[in-house]
Amino acid sequence: MALKHTILAFLSRQPLSGYDVAKEFAEGFGSCFWKASQQQVYAELTKLEQQGSVTYEAIPQPGRLDKKIYSITGQGQQELLDWLTKPCEPTAIREDLGVMGLAGHLVPSSVVIREIERRRQLHLDMVQQVKKLDQHFAQNLDALELKDLYMHLIIRRGIRYQEEWVTWCDEALAAIAQAVNR
């Protein structure tokens, strides 16, 4: 389970509130690599706190519930470290669009084409979004410390992934158009 470890990893970089962690999953690093809902994040933070992997400092907020700023503990850091040291397995793409490859012939080709065109645009937008994440790290690459270099490299993987989808959409659209006009 990487949700737990992804949260620990976020907190190993800086203390964050649950809201901030959820935002990381929705908009930042997580948007490309690992999505988690607010509820999942809050539930996991509560569990991690009970287990002693994280602690929080409650910031009183006038007239509403305290804001909790979570930090990783020594124990949490050790857990993360142990996990990082163990080999991890690649995961399947788990992409709904794949089903089109199996059964696309059941729907009119126009439906397939429309869907691929839609996806092309979505991935194009994602390229821009993920590139923004990289802006901070992509500057003077030669002087980057390891911490930032790792971040840069993995973000590059995300960018490439999205770019590859755009390329694939173009190729697929061309191939389908050719086959249909035959």
Added chain:
Amino acid sequence: MALKHTILAFLSRQPLSGYDVAKEFAEGFGSCFWKASQQQVYAELTKLEQQGSVTYEAIPQPGRLDKKIYSITGQGQQELLDWLTKPCEPTAIREDLGVMGLAGHLVPSSVVIREIERRRQLHLDMVQQVKKLDQHFAQNLDALELKDLYMHLIIRRGIRYQEEWVTWCDEALAAIAQAVNR
């Protein structure tokens, strides 16, 4: 949920036993796009059968449980068709290795390097494996009917995905080596 629809899609191509479907997920198309365990497949097939989306013909086998050959029904085909017609959203990569980007600096760079080298080999193996799936379809591309063209295209996506990981591993290893020797 694409498990249901992936199973329906398999069965839309040909009738299969639960064992065969599970094999598709483990070794065939699914190995790259959507993994599901045997138990998941059998449970889902039972549910689909109860709902009338699939039927099975029981093949008696001397001395053991019947073998069930499942086929998609008209209703199942309609469900699949409806699902394919609806737009689908891209999914996050959901890759454990991503956590390295966030917190790789907590472990010695040798650990990161070893892990990336290991992953490189795994993806290299996957490239070969997925290319095998394509063999049947990659022949005389210009005469491929749509059904097979779609399959070919989506398998190409899987090949590229694995190849991209290999390329990324190479780039990452080079960049890390350079940073460490600085």
Added chain:
DNA sequence: TCGTTGTATTCAAAAATTTGAATACAAAAA
């Protein structure tokens, strides 16, 4: 002949993820 691999199905429990809410106030935009 003995172990391994492959065919074939089923049960049960635990863990993870998704979905749908509700609450509450501040700040910015319409």
Added chain:
DNA sequence: TTTTTGTATTCAAATTTTTGAATACAACGA
């Protein structure tokens, strides 16, 4: 000024996925 967006947390339920078994026989190789 009214609505929308953003900050911030929590509860509950349903669904999905993972993990760990158990059963049974056939075929193949050592």
